[in-house]
Amino acid sequence: MKYYDVSMLISKEMQVYKNKEDKKPIFSIASDFNTGSSHETKVEINLHTGTHMDFPLHMIKDGQTSNTLNLDRLIRSVKVFDMTHIKDGIDEKDLNSLDIKENDFILFKTINSFEDTFNYKFIYLKESAARLLAHKGIAGVGIDALGIERDQKGHPTHHILFEHDIYIIEGLRLKEVPEDTYFMYALPIKMPDSDALLLSVILVA
């Protein structure tokens, strides 16, 4: 079985959104062989770190949380589209030639996947593209940026996707993945009441 591991490594040197210090995971030693009979590591981590999925509460006051998670929607076929030609953001017109149908889960591979440091001008999904995807009735969308949008006042891309019950995965690493259809296993570390969940994701060829 051939599969691609498309999750990010969580480390203290990893890229975090806007390079903010308080978004970096903090590792500490909970016990070691000086203080006990075992070695245990702790991490303090924002749930929007690395590869993760967003829930509506992330952008909508009193919005839905991880309590609404339906794992069936993360274990399914997905279409990876190569968008490495895009220089700024993915616009409505960039989607015209793509085979996107109702209930598809689509992943956008962009030049973000080739960068390991945070780029303030990362490729994102523009409002017009989100509207088109919502109109088509897709089930989910993933991108290889830490955010699915940037520099859009009011976060319309998130809002449009959430309002149409479209799952959002951020922080994928798709460098090695050719454009194709795969079977995705996007498994979350389940936590209640949350605006995001950490994911570990593989794509089976």
Added chain:
Amino acid sequence: MKYYDVSMLISKEMQVYKNKEDKKPIFSIASDFNTGSSHETKVEINLHTGTHMDFPLHMIKDGQTSNTLNLDRLIRSVKVFDMTHIKDGIDEKDLNSLDIKENDFILFKTINSFEDTFNYKFIYLKESAARLLAHKGIAGVGIDALGIERDQKGHPTHHILFEHDIYIIEGLRLKEVPEDTYFMYALPIKMPDSDALLLSVILVA
């Protein structure tokens, strides 16, 4: 596709080893709509919480860490054995009737899976059973307790398994899973240099 989600929910009310306060995950709000334009949750978590895998550093000074992780060893067929008749620990003799072969990955379903609070007398893998499994040359073993052993001075079960390069998964939830062979996707949140990694695990029937 029928699958079983066999991972534990990570919450502030969840069971933790020996009910220790400092083993409980701590959730906090990194930002909300009073302080910013998005809602973000943080968690501080010991990596031996819930469903996770251990690395040798957990019990062996300067032992191997998560840097040695081979994901292929966590995506593979597994055998679930129903051990719900066991009252204390799994002993060598309890394994005699089981079909365990070289390179198997085996998961023990015990009465632990039916308890949501920490039981100081949880069912564990006794040293003699670990020796037999090491002798058989298995590739991995999982259990539905937060520890694979208890009350054994020097942690011999961990040591024997680590010395034989046997992967250890702890904190599974197997209540709904009948004894059978499954295909396991045990996907970790990858972190470097660690004595453990959080896992999200499904078993495909």
